[in-house]
């Protein structure tokens with residue numbers, strides 16, 4: 340049975356609608372593969388997150404890596420979202436989307452000199468330092484260019500988030516943050532606090548993405564708080580604790596993210612502690628607000644398997660290939676109730692090019708449209724041109740309007756980007 344479409348209420352059986360717009364009609368107009376986002380749902384999620392943490396002095400910074408569409412960033416900027424960025428490119432996007440520089444946090448283990456200087460020149464709110472060499476580099480650049488910047492120290496609290504290993508960042512065997520285990524974190528914080536060109540903004544932690552259990556958050560936040568209190572007890576100014584992102588979404592049952600218990604946990608741990616709090620949610624804000632619409636090219640009966648070959652591939656959505664991620668997939672066309680097991684695969688010449696394997700599906704036919712659910716985060720941002728395939732187009736439905744926010748490039752566009760010396 341097809342899961343219900345959580346993106347809107349006025350859905351007809353067997354069909355998908357976003358904000359009253361038929362996905363099939365959108366697919367016919369804009370061709371497939373096509374990302375379709377629900378802008379109203381994005382704002383609902385954002386305000387639900389803000390609300391959940393609103394009892395304490397807090398600021399929510401949308402993690403741009405989850406979806407860096409200019410239209411979506413601008414929409415979030417209008418409701419006061421800050422941004423968490425991980426590259427100079429994302430920083431430029433956030434600035435262009437009118438997110439105030441002071442509301443931008445720059446995270447990441449390998450910020451280059453150019454990126455650090457860019458951030459300092461924009462005078463962004465906070466640069467999260469992840470290592471001793473990065474601290475030395477930022478101190479040197481700030482002195483050399485006579486700039487001052489706010490720096491937080493991202494700590495590694497050695498907590499297993501219980502998520503997929505490729506998106507787990509909280510343990511000492513990962514490249515992220517400065518471990519609390521060997522005294523270096525305090526040494527670095529002391530360096531930040533005493534440097535004439537650096538302002539100590541506080542501490543940051545982010546243990547991973549798609550956490551579906553609150554226990555690892557709790558463990559990580561308590562470790563962070565203990566260290567922050569220790570620093571304060573030793574006379575350091577620790578104004579802010581950046582609690583990262585990571586809140587997981589329900590890919591299987593498509594339930595709306597509910598931040599209530601997370602908010603209660605935050606209150607329980609941080610109330611009356613006197614820290615300003617920062618948050619960097621990405622997936623939980625946009626993940627359930629996007630669908631990828633794809634058309635069936637062929638249905639192929641193999642020796643022991645049926646393959647539904649569609650026009651979206653791993654270059655359009657790499658999550659199933661990269662993380663063995665599960666996405667609900669429904670057929671938007673009406674069919675009898677009979678179903679069969681099939682792999683849903685793309686046209687790319689890799690066995691790893693699939694959207695789903697062993698999935699029970701209606702007996703779909705060539706030219707049917709399928710909707711791949713919950714692709715609003717880490718979907719379009721990871722698109723590539725592998726096999727010289729232009730990226731999927733992107734559409735945003737907002738307040739009954741349909742906006743083409745990223746037109747599809749042509750194959751000529753792709754080829755002409757290159758320089759051919761012969």
Ligand SMILES: Cc1ncc(COP(=O)(O)O)c(C=O)c1O
Nearest residue numbers: 402446548584585619620621622
């Ligand atoms: C530093 C940092 N902050 C925030 C996020 C956003 O995480 P999520 O999309 O799971 O909320 C990430 C992604 O893993 C990250 O690396």
